[in-house]
Amino acid sequence: MxxxxxxxxxxxxxxxxxxxxxxxxxxxxxxxxxxxxxxxxxxxxxxxxxxxxxxxxxxxxxxxxxxxxxxxxxxxxxxxxxxxxxxxxxxxxxxxxxxxxxxxxYPPTQNDFRQRRQENQNPTLISFRDGLGSVNLFALDEFRKTMQMVLRRDGAAALGYGDYTSGGYPGLREVIAHILSNQGIPTHADHVLITSGSQQAISLVARLLLQRGDTVLVESPTYGAGLDLFRSLGARVVGVPMDEEGMLMDKLETALRTTHPRLIYTIPTFQNPTGRCMCTPRRREMIALANHYNVPILEDDFVGDLRYEGRAQPALKALDGNGTVIYVNTFSKVLVPGLRIGYLVADGPVYDQLLIHKWLNDQSTSELLQRALEAYITVGRYQAHLRRVCQVYRARRDGMLAALQRYMPEGTTWSRPQGGLFIWLQLPQQMAAADLLPLAQAQGVTFAPGAFYFPDEDGFDYIRLNFTTQTPERIETGIKRLAKAIREQMTRIGN
Amino acid sequence: MxxxxxxxxxxxxxxxxxxxxxxxxxxxxxxxxxxxxxxxxxxxxxxxxxxxxxxxxxxxxxxxxxxxxxxxxxxxxxxxxxxxxxxxxxxxxxxxxxxxxxxxxYPPTQNDFRQRRQENQNPTLISFRDGLGSVNLFALDEFRKTMQMVLRRDGAAALGYGDYTSGGYPGLREVIAHILSNQGIPTHADHVLITSGSQQAISLVARLLLQRGDTVLVESPTYGAGLDLFRSLGARVVGVPMDEEGMLMDKLETALRTTHPRLIYTIPTFQNPTGRCMCTPRRREMIALANHYNVPILEDDFVGDLRYEGRAQPALKALDGNGTVIYVNTFSKVLVPGLRIGYLVADGPVYDQLLIHKWLNDQSTSELLQRALEAYITVGRYQAHLRRVCQVYRARRDGMLAALQRYMPEGTTWSRPQGGLFIWLQLPQQMAAADLLPLAQAQGVTFAPGAFYFPDEDGFDYIRLNFTTQTPERIETGIKRLAKAIREQMTRIGN
Known part of the structure; x- marks a missing residue:
């Protein structure tokens, strides 16, 4: 042209x-x-x-x-x-x-919705598509008893709005501050704001800080619902390239200088979709750059504590000296998705503004669920549950890696994540994931096409595989089916 | 000047x-x-x-x-x-x-937060401030048993995200469609979208339809958190005056013609804060005007079925022939606030957009709470609960009206609502509610100052009284205290 x-x-x-x-x-x-x-x-x-x-x-x-x-x-x-x-x-x-x-x-969301609706028709499908952990590891009986206890103990108090002029049920905020401090993110309950899942936390921050036409910097690729959220606010999303150690700092600086962004959105640990971790020197550099250019960082730590091996890096929030970082996390990935309880941690005037935006957005998160969750996790269950989940997920990751090794045709490459939920796989022969999907579905397996995660038209030959939601047996079967579909498409391309 | x-x-x-x-x-x-x-x-x-x-x-x-x-x-x-x-x-x-x-x-929210925080220090205060119904009428034991049953019956399925590509848990959407059809708002489960309270429903609609600089028309006065929500999106809020029969249609037409609004937000039935009902001819006229000027109507029916006397008017949604009206309602006022479950009903392309915005906002409303609510209300409980609540609230309204009659000094006037939660009271001698509040608090009673509800600087001498949250005895005591504070302030003004 x-x-x-x-x-x-x-x-x-x-x-x-x-x-x-x-x-x-x-x-x-x-x-x-x-x-x-x-x-x-x-x-x-x-x-x-x-x-x-x-x-x-x-x-x-x-x-x-x-x-x-x-x-x-x-x-x-x-x-x-x-x-x-x-x-x-x-x-x-x-x-x-x-x-x-x-x-x-909203292409990522619309395509995801369309594909899921289609897949919902097929209950025998082995799905590696989801963005969450396994629901079946949750101690359901314990939770049921806790719910009983809370309804008996608190009665009508559990069924009111709670005190929405603070950041949520005080007991839960204290437990969260305690868990975070244990993980090297020292904070106080007064800086914790309970939200309806981490998506709402991201949404509140975006809505407060972004106006139509503003630029937001993200890793390329990144969380698809984040991309669509920013776009729905009329923001311009600019992707910053990554390598194995996370966002490239020279590219970040160029983008900061040339695009004057109002927000940096990053998933530094077990990134979605790549599973990569940003190395510690880059974490420090990112904060320094954000300070220099007066840009807030939104740190999404959605699976930060799901580490199966290797040494932990500090959260950006732990390195933040002056309120540059807004930290977001959730109980949906480690504990249970259906409660829809997440939280953010923020220091400074931004906290009070987020509190008001939370109220304007949906008033408050269910007081009953907040109290039930508090009662459930206080009794030392969180750490124990986390250990158990990590053990199971590690085995599932290893199972998927072994199956990939066994079945995938030459030219296919994939990541070996140290934690999180996802393996990031590049298809052979520049094969388009969009073309592969119907063949895979016909074989009885599905995945998330990589293009969902790119702010531009990149990534057509990548796919994201969730290794945590299926049993090892179904993982093996699913990967075998996927490999078959890939070979089928290779033959088609070859012709 | x-x-x-x-x-x-x-x-x-x-x-x-x-x-x-x-x-x-x-x-x-x-x-x-x-x-x-x-x-x-x-x-x-x-x-x-x-x-x-x-x-x-x-x-x-x-x-x-x-x-x-x-x-x-x-x-x-x-x-x-x-x-x-x-x-x-x-x-x-x-x-x-x-x-x-x-x-x-955000003056209404900031002032409300500040005043509530102060009042939280005083547990003996009789509060007429709240925007919700009584929590104590809820059949707590029944609900506890229902929750048990759902956790046993559905297990892990109750703890997942549910199918977020549809508008929420199908069973709950069907019950809602059934309840609405019973109340003369014929609809189908496919047009119902479950939200985290009606505030989120309003927020989703506002976020989809309003951009910075757009105008939204509202009744003056109206719901304070609505005002702040619209302002938080950078919208210009224009109040349309009302009389006893609701928004004035000639004023509405002038505003439509001169301000080119993108949305009309209305609470036609037992309006917040005035308790007024829009008469049926105006309801029809509003829809005709909205159609003529190509402007959507957001109908907030938050207490539409809490009627204690008089003849019911049709919801705007029931008169809507072509998708002009988006209808919002909640279970927070009639059943229980703490579940945070509301819903909207919309026809046409706007429904699919709202579905995506719901996902981008907080992914989904707790699957567990949706299932528990469905199990609770299917068994004919909703109508029975509604009858009981109406009986109790009618008595409390009558109690407050009688106490006002008995204790209020001359020059004080108030509404006699046929339903809803609120009595709207004008103070004597142009007394500022902001000046009265500390005196009332000192007497051990509190209320919501009327200025919270006006899009401009009007309404300083109005107050809103919730008659549903206190027992008749406490209502009597509270109104007596309020009258004492008003007389005290009259003396001050007199000097």
């Missing part, structure tokens, strides 16, 4: 790119459903930075002129003529404001 | 007002903490509409130049020098981005 760019102009290059493409698309010169060149390719051919291209594409997407499809690329959108009604509700005409909503796209 | 306005100019009057005041404030000509004239007063003296003035003040507030203090007025803000650290956390310096956060003000 030949695009005239004026490097002397005061108009930034990415805006020139936007203006050119917008004119072409609106004139119909580039018809709907045309795939735009990959950003890497276009950047190369124009001799500009790839960031310039991804920024331009993001802007075009915000204008509704293009649509990025996970794992596939960026396509020219259809003009604003309503597509046929597909949600199976009322026939007929919706108000115009409703018709406009059809064009708000 | 003499302000030069050019009625021939193409610059709107409110912008001229903003420009003038901004220049004066920035030059120091109007020093910090100066109270600006009340909007009514300024509008009168300049011969312009009051809406023009409130719009200008809202804009100045968005610019950080003025601060509106509930019940007191609009004041010139202090320039951006950090106030001393008051949150009792770390000593020392916060990052600049944190210092900036100190200036984000």
């Amino acid at each position: 030949r695009i005239p760019l004026d490097r002397q102009s005061s108009t930034p290059l990415y805006q020139q790119l936007v203006a050119f493409l917008q004119a072409q698309i609106e004139a119909g010169a580039i018809p709907p459903d045309t795939r735009l060149p990959a950003s890497r390719e276009l950047a190369g051919s124009l001799g500009i930075s790839r960031l310039t291209v991804t920024n331009a594409y993001a802007e075009l997407e915000a204008l509704g002129l293009v649509v990025s499809r996970a794992g596939s690329g960026t396509y020219v959108a259809y003009p604003l003529v309503p597509p046929p009604d597909t949600n199976g509700q009322m026939e007929g005409h919706w108000p115009l404001w409703q018709e406009d909503l059809r064009y708000r796209m | 003499r302000i030069p306005l050019d009625r021939q100019s193409s610059t709107p009057l409110y912008q001229q007002l903003v420009a003038f005041l901004q220049a004066q404030i920035e030059a120091g000509a109007i020093p910090p903490d100066t109270r600006l004239p009340a909007s009514r007063e300024l509008a009168g003296s300049l011969g312009i509409s009051r809406l023009t003035v409130t719009n200008a003040y809202a804009e100045l507030e968005a610019l950080g130049l003025v601060v509106s203090r509930a019940g007191s007025g609009t004041y010139v803000a202090y320039p951006l020098v950090p106030p001393p650290d008051t949150n009792g956390q770390m000593e020392g310096h916060w990052p600049l981005w944190q210092e900036d956060l100190r200036y984000r003000m």
Whole structure:
């Protein structure tokens, strides 16, 4: 694609790119459903930075002129003529404001929802797709008894709003502060805010700190629901490349200098989806950079204590001297997802603002569940449960690694994570995960396509495998099926 | 205040007002903490509409130049020098981005939090402040047994995320659709979305439909946490005046025509805080106007079925032919607050968008609580509970009305609501509720000051009294104390 760019102009290059493409698309010169060149390719051919291209594409997407499809690329959108009604509700005409909503796209979430709905039809499927740990390790009987005890002990007090002018049920905040301090993150119950899972914690921080048009820096790849959350606020998401030791600090500094972000979102430990850990020197450097550029860090530590081997790195929050880091964690991964209890830790004026945003968002997290969780974990159960979970997950990880070794065709590569939930796998022969998925489903196995996790159109040949939710036997069977599907697709590509 | 306005100019009057005041404030000509004239007063003296003035003040507030203090007025803000650290956390310096956060003000919430924290110190206080019903009417033992049953019956399934690609636990959505259809709001489980209380439902809708700078129309007065929620999104809140039959339709039409709002937020039945019901012809007219101006209606029906006398009006949603109305309700007011389960009903493309926003906001509402609630309310308990609650609340309302009649000094007036939770009371002699509050607290009673509920600086002499949370004996005692405090303040004013 030949695009005239004026490097002397005061108009930034990415805006020139936007203006050119917008004119072409609106004139119909580039018809709907045309795939735009990959950003890497276009950047190369124009001799500009790839960031310039991804920024331009993001802007075009915000204008509704293009649509990025996970794992596939960026396509020219259809003009604003309503597509046929597909949600199976009322026939007929919706108000115009409703018709406009059809064009708000959240590709990771929409694709994930569509694929899950399809997979829900097939109960024999072995799923490596989920983002959570195993529900079956939870001491259900103990929890049931605890719930009884709390309802008997606290009566109506367990069924009110609680004191929402503080950050949640005081007893639970104290236990959390205690657990964190044990793990080298010294804090106090007054700095802990209980949330409805860590997603809400991330959402509160994003909503407080980001406005439409603001930039947020993330690892590339990163948590897909984070990407869509930031996009839903109208933020521009800029991915910073990683290596095995986490985000690259020189790239981070460049991005800080050139994009003036309002937030850095990072998962330093057993990152989602790669499973990587940021090394300690980079952790210190990230905080120094954030301080220098006056940018807050949102540290998502969702599986930070699920370590099966190797030496622990300090949380960013533990290295934070002045309130730069907002720390987010959850009980959904280690204990039980269905309670939907997470929390954040913040120091300084931001804490009071988050408290108000929590109230405005959903008033308070269920007082009953907070009290039940407090009663359950106080009695030393958290550490014991964590030990047991780590033991089981380590075995499952080893089982999946062994199965991969045994069954995967040559050219497939994968990570060997020291903790967390995920193995990150690159398919052979630049095979698209989107093409593999239906074959895998037909074999009776499924996974999360890697493109969900990239802020741009990268990662089409990666997949994420959760090794914690299936038994070792089902892991072996599932990987065998997956390998079969990959070989099948290799044959297809070969032809 | 003499302000030069050019009625021939193409610059709107409110912008001229903003420009003038901004220049004066920035030059120091109007020093910090100066109270600006009340909007009514300024509008009168300049011969312009009051809406023009409130719009200008809202804009100045968005610019950080003025601060509106509930019940007191609009004041010139202090320039951006950090106030001393008051949150009792770390000593020392916060990052600049944190210092900036100190200036984000949410007066209803901040004042409510401050007053509640103070009142929490005094356990003998009789509180008429709350926004919820009585927790003590809930059949706690039955619920405990239900919870046991669900944990035994469903095991790990009750502790997962559930299927978040649909709108919540299917059984619960079916019960809700059934209850609503019984109440004349025919709907289907597929159009029901479970949320963490109705606040989250309102928050999801607001977040989807409002962007910074957009206008939302509300009844004046209205729900305070709604006001702050809209403000937290950068929206401009415009109040539409009401009479005893709800929002005035001619004022609504003017506001629709002149402010181009993106949303109408209304509580048509037993409105918060006034307890008023919109009459049926206005309900129909509101829908017609919303359709004509292509604006969605968010109907908050939080106590719609708590009727103690009189004839029921149809919900707006029941009159909605084409997806204009998004309906929000909760189990927090009738059943039990601490579960934090509410829901919305929406038709058309907006439903799928809300589903995604729910996921991005907090993934899902606790599967355990959804299943427990479903098991609890299916067995015909909801209607029985509702009858019992209505009986108790009717008696408490009558008790409060009788006590007001008996004790209140002349000049005090109050509403006689046919349902809901609140009596809306106007103090005598233009007494400021903010001045009365400390005297009332000293007498051992408290209430919600009316200014919390006004989008502008109105309502300083109103208070909201919740008649459902105290026993009849405590209601009598509390009103007696309140009357004593009012007489005390009358004497002070008299001097």
